[in-house]
Amino acid sequence: MEQLATFIPLIAMFVIFYFLLIRPQQKRQKQVRLMQSELKKGDAVVTIGGFHGVIHALDESTVVLQAGDGSKLTYDRSAIRDVKSV
Incomplete structure (x- = not known):
């Protein structure tokens, strides 16, 4: 029982990290x-x-x-950050 009590803060910290950092990033x-x-x-x-x-x-x-001046540039599709609404 004592060993379980020592792991509870570690488990709680992992759960907090998951919901505050990992899940929103995913x-x-x-x-x-x-x-x-x-x-x-x-x-x-x-x-x-x-x-x-x-x-x-x-x-x-x-x-x-x-571009606005008519020049054309090639990018990887993954380099697009955002689509602007017109």
């Missing part, structure tokens, strides 16, 4: 993967580096973004 990663899988031509996006552009073309792993 939910966020799932939302990001869903957003990246639903990208389509014409979406205004922001990359993880802060580049703002419009999707010109895309395939399974890359995205071609068009």
Whole structure:
């Protein structure tokens, strides 16, 4: 019984870490993967580096973004951080 009492704080700490740190991070990663899988031509996006552009073309792993001056840059699909609503 004494040994169990010594492990209770450790178990409680793991449960707290799970609900405060691990679970919210997993939910966020799932939302990001869903957003990246639903990208389509014409979406205004922001990359993880802060580049703002419009999707010109895309395939399974890359995205071609068009800047305001007409130049086109190729990024990995995983580099898209956010889709801007117009």
